[in-house]
Amino acid sequence: MQELLKGITNFSLGNLIMFAVAGILIYLAISKEYEPTLLLPIGFGAILANIPFSAAIDETHGVLTFLYNNGIHNDLFPVLIFIAVGAMIDFGPLLQNPFMLFFGAAAQFGIFATMMIALLLGFDLGAAASIGIIGAADGPTAIFVAGKFIKDNPALVGAITVAAYSYMSLVPIIQPPVIKALTTKKERLIRMDYKQVNVPKVVKIIFPIAITIIAGMVAPDSVSLIGLLMFGNLIRECGVLERLSQAAQNELANLVTILLGVIIGSTMTADKFLRWDTLAILGLGLFAFIFDTAGGVLFAKFLNLFLKNKINPMVGAAGISAFPMSARVIQKMATKEDPTNFIIMQSISANVSGQLGSVVAGGMLLALVPTFF
Amino acid sequence: MYWENINNGLTISGIGLAGVFTVLIIFFAITKLLMYAANKFSKPDKTNF
Numbered sequence: 001m002q003e004l005l006k007g008i009t010n011f012s013l014g015n016l017i018m019f020a021v022a023g024i025l026i027y028l029a030i031s032k033e034y035e036p037t038l039l040l041p042i043g044f045g046a047i048l049a050n051i052p053f054s055a056a057i058d059e060t061h062g063v064l065t066f067l068y069n070n071g072i073h074n075d076l077f078p079v080l081i082f083i084a085v086g087a088m089i090d091f092g093p094l095l096q097n098p099f100m101l102f103f104g105a106a107a108q109f110g111i112f113a114t115m116m117i118a119l120l121l122g123f124d125l126g127a128a129a130s131i132g133i134i135g136a137a138d139g140p141t142a143i144f145v146a147g148k149f150i151k152d153n154p155a156l157v158g159a160i161t162v163a164a165y166s167y168m169s170l171v172p173i174i175q176p177p178v179i180k181a182l183t184t185k186k187e188r189l190i191r192m193d194y195k196q197v198n199v200p201k202v203v204k205i206i207f208p209i210a211i212t213i214i215a216g217m218v219a220p221d222s223v224s225l226i227g228l229l230m231f232g233n234l235i236r237e238c239g240v241l242e243r244l245s246q247a248a249q250n251e252l253a254n255l256v257t258i259l260l261g262v263i264i265g266s267t268m269t270a271d272k273f274l275r276w277d278t279l280a281i282l283g284l285g286l287f288a289f290i291f292d293t294a295g296g297v298l299f300a301k302f303l304n305l306f307l308k309n310k311i312n313p314m315v316g317a318a319g320i321s322a323f324p325m326s327a328r329v330i331q332k333m334a335t336k337e338d339p340t341n342f343i344i345m346q347s348i349s350a351n352v353s354g355q356l357g358s359v360v361a362g363g364m365l366l367a368l369v370p371t372f373f
Numbered sequence: 374m375y376w377e378n379i380n381n382g383l384t385i386s387g388i389g390l391a392g393v394f395t396v397l398i399i400f401f402a403i404t405k406l407l408m409y410a411a412n413k414f415s416k417p418d419k420t421n422f
Contacts, residue, residue: 094404095408098401098404099401101398101404102394102397102398104397105390105397105398106394108393111389112385112386112389112390113386115382115385115386116379116382116383116386119378119379119382120379122375124378125378125381125382197408199408200408200412202411203404203407203408203411206407207403207404207407210403210407211400211403214396214399214400214403215396218392218395218396218399219392219396353397356397356400357393357397360392360393360396360397361389361393364388364389364392364393365389368385369385372381372384
């Protein structure tokens with residue numbers, strides 16, 4: 001009898017709070033459609049983990065513990081997601097307008113600024129870098145980097161993942177006020193010429209190979225990150241692997257996403273998740289997105305000091321990895337100021353650059369942090 | 374330890390951000406070069422805009 005009641009008698013207030021957290025995530029996923037593919041499995045995983053004596057997370061034979069050790073701990077699932085993401089990215093807009101690559105770099109400012117704030121709050125270097133990477137606005141990169149640096153408390157990886165995906169879905173709410181605060185109406189009205197450029201197929205094929213080699217030479221620790229992203233892209237662009245490209249974009253992405261979400265959620269047990277540092281992570285994640293946006297906008301304004309053909313500074317804010325949401329937000333803001341101003345193509349180019357920049361920034365952290373950690 | 378971490382963080386941030394810019398500048402140069410070479414030596418692919 002005692003055996004049957006142990007789940008009920010050991011149910012704590014912490015478990016109840018975690019059920020509420022899981023409920024909020026599931027609500028946001030279903031009702032608000034905030035990154036439902038990740039937040040719903042994470043929410044359900046949190047429920048599985050917070051049932052007292054849950055067999056799913058048993059240390060020795062729990063299926064979710066097994067999947068965590070063999071899917072996240074060894075980077076397998078994030079890396080598989082990179083193949084899928086690579087197969088989904090069209091670098092065409094970036095190749096047409098490579099100047100926008102600079103915004104993909106500038107908008108990574110939030111990663112490093114947030115890392116510094118986390119250090120000032122007393123987090124160790126590994127945790128601070130993992131919190132900063134929320135600013136990559138790139139879920140798989142955040143999981144990959146956090147999984148590398150946070151070994152003692154996997155629940156923090158869960159918090160970082162939840163923050164990364166939540167704020168990505170909140171880009172339309174976070175970015176506009178930051179952009180408005182940093183730009184004048186005159187700047188937001190700047191028009192940008194757009195010239196359609198033919199991108200030969202051979203360029204689209206050589207690009208992922210060249211990027212892999214260069215990024216790998218600079219930061220060998222990022223090879224599994226950038227290399228497999230670019231492998232996915234090569235499958236897409238080569239033109240002879242359409243079936244594999246579709247499989248990577250659909251079956252592989254869907255299957256790994258389901259498992260990734262539930263596994264991340266399963267790390268969010270009450271005793272490890274309900275701590276002040278979890279709240280700090282959620283708060284710092286917001287800072288990361290704000291600093292990213294500010295970094296991109298201010299960099300565009302800086303460039304405008306020297307350029308003859310001015311850049312609309314709002315485009316700089318699209319240099320984050322949240323694709324295509326950020327580009328859409330920028331175009332919507334531009335249309336609001338002037339219904340005849342179209343900067344969507346430039347914003348998309350900057351947004352694609354952000355996808356590249358975030359992975360490069362993740363690679364930089366992977367290469368640099370262990371030398372000081 | 375605290376100040377050592379801050380100091381290390383500043384170093385990582387400086388090198389990291391400079392590194393991101395450097396890598397993306399190299400990507401920019403490579404892209405420009407690829408586009409130039411491809412448009413100069415190959416037939417334009419009108420379906421691939």
